[in-house]
Amino acid sequence: MPVVSHAKPKSGADRLADALGELGVQVAFGLPGVHNLPIWEALADTGIQLIGVRHEQTAAYAADGYARATGKLGVAIVTTGPGAANTLAAVGEAQASGSPVLVVATDIPSTLRRPGMVRGVLHETSDQAALFAPLTKAQYTAGGTGEIAGTALTAARLALRPQSGPVYLGIPTDFLSATAQRVPDTPDRTPVAEPLDLGRARELFERAERPLIWAGGGALRAGAGAVIGELAEKLAAPVLTTFAARGLLPPEHPCLAPNSVHAPEVGALWDEADLVLGVGTDFDGLMTQNWLMPQPPTLVTVNVDAADAAKNYQPDLNLVGDARTVVTALLGELPPKEGLDKLTARLRRMSAAVRRRIREDEPQAADFLGTLEEVLPEDTILVSDMCIAGYWIGGFHRIPAPRKLAYPMGWGTLGFGFPAAIGSAAAGAGRAVCITGDGGFLYGCGDLATAAQENLPVTVVVVEDGGYGMLRYDQTHSGLPHRGVDLVGPDFVALGKSFGIRAERVKGFGRAFRRKLGAFIQADEPNLMVVEAAMRPPLNTSPRWYRKER
Incomplete structure (x- = not known):
């Protein structure tokens, strides 16, 4: 039957x-x-x-x-x-x-x-x-x-x-x-890369006296950090990471240059290089100060998209393929270069110089970055919004591992920070700490209800400077009056508490901030901290770029 x-x-x-x-x-x-x-x-x-x-x-x-x-x-x-x-x-x-x-x-x-x-x-x-x-x-x-x-x-x-x-x-x-039978799936056909000219690439590397590796978001998404680190040590080459590649190499890696390339001390590495290897990057305007960084004498790129690799700087050799796969192949028969110890010592001096610059330029930022480095566990996911504190993180915070920073650069969308932190917190990969300004937080503050209802492990740090601090700086920098940037805001502590979320306020990034942030990130539930502070923007924001049109 x-x-x-x-x-x-x-x-x-x-x-x-x-x-x-x-x-x-x-x-x-x-x-x-x-x-x-x-x-x-x-x-x-x-x-x-x-x-x-x-x-x-x-x-x-x-x-x-x-x-x-x-x-x-x-x-x-x-x-x-x-x-x-x-x-x-x-x-x-x-x-x-x-x-x-x-x-x-x-x-x-x-x-x-x-x-x-x-x-x-x-x-x-x-x-x-x-x-x-x-x-x-x-x-x-x-x-x-x-x-x-x-x-x-x-x-x-x-x-x-x-x-x-x-x-x-x-x-x-x-x-x-409606009901229906399932239609068979369309097979997934992954494009096959063309054969790589690895021999020519190795010849270029062997001739280079001052090689530099520039790693972008494609390298991080491909999981290429370990092989890029190994290649850098073989070449005795410093590694610069873009905003999207923060955390690609551990902070203690001997070849990792300090962030950000917008600091003159770090930008000098690009100017001195006789060969640049760009991995998983399109050399966008934000990283290159709108392409005021000069064309390298020799440029080798690794990218899954040949057009993407060549749209801003013309490569002498473009290796099309997955970043981890291609860099692994490059490592094959490449002889090691001398000078790794000398490079590491130089990068340490450079890092110290950048930290001194930050302390002299904006002491509050130095305190802020120091607290994050000291207090946050390594599994913390930092999510920054488009705000001055976020720019300091994107440019200069030492990110301990891949996928531990979410930064909207990117498209530069104000209001990204808090809702993206909700997604990061739901991932189960560590507590999400959102750094946002009072202006950007208001874009999505209603989702405090989501954080409370789902009991998400997220700490929101709202840096309150009375409006759009970056735009206020732009107007001041241009000699213009402040229009549209000084805003009336709510009592953010009362707002957080109205959703049943623990919320507290501190002034500045001193000891009280350090103590409360340490306590907040140990909690199991969502919480919110308001920091009354106004900071000068860092060198990686366009009004402060050191390279200028000639």
Whole structure:
């Protein structure tokens, strides 16, 4: 007799949940809406934790923060029209920073759509996927219930594939409730790199007298730190890391140059180099002071995208491929150079000179950075917003390991810090410490409710200087009056307590700050500290770049 199955037929939402489970997703971030409720129902029957946030922008930022902390796929689940549109700033930051984020957004029912016409359906846009076209690697829209799983897998794999980045997946809401058999997946075809000219690269390295390694975010995302460190020791070459590559090498590595290249002492390494090896980088304007750093005499690049490697400085040799794989191959028969001890001694003197410069330039910043280095456990994930304190961290804090700094440079999106910290805290990779200004924190302070409801291990440090401190400095620097930068703000301590979160206030970055931060990061629950302080911005902010147009 034929076997009769009594299993409940799977809906489109169930197919999506199956696909996310197949991808190994453990945490997603979302905000419910009338169109996406079936997804919430389907995920309730899985082991995937769906953390409800208070704004769709937070969902995408949190997915980004999660991806940066783990190297895994970050998932944001939002509803149709304005819900999807609310994620765009965060998606732009994920794209600029190479974060693998999958944005799953519902769309209006397919049965109500009319080609070339906006009829006025609730949340309707003429082309929702097109909103994401400039900000994502690709945009997919499921063509039927049976296509949801396969399309989700294809989109997610593309987001994760180097160069990683965000991908949009749209699902007409009627497909979520309908039942259908799963359509077979599209095979994932990873591009095959062309054969590498390793012999020529080794010849260039052997001839170089003053080699330099410049490592970017692609090197960190590829897990290339160990092999880059080994190559640097073989070449007796200093290693400069970009904002996206902070933590690639441990602070005690003998070849790691002090941050940041915007300090003249460190920038001299670039000027002196007769060969630069750029690994996983596009030499962007923020790192090169808008390309005022001169073209190196010889430039060798390692990048999965040849065009990306060559768009700002023309390489003499471009090795196309995964950073870890290519650098490992380069190590093969490369003879070691002399001078490692001499280089290490020079870098130590350089580091001391940079620290003296910071102490003389902005004593509060020296106190701030010193406290972070002394108090924070090594597994702490620092998440900085676009604020003066955040710029000091991005430029000059010693990051102990990969994926322990999330910094929006990047696209430079104000308001990134706190919602990204929610995602980092949910990753289970260490306590998240968010450094934000009073202006940027107000972008997403409502998600204190999320931190409290989920009891997330996050400490928020709000540096309160009465408004947009960086913009105030820009106006002062340009001899302009202050307009739009001096802001009325809430009592942040009372605000935190209103959400049931422990909150306290200190003045400046002295002993009280050090004592309270040490206590706050030992807590199991979320907390908030307000620091009354105004600092001068560091050398890595554009008004203070030392290289000038000639």
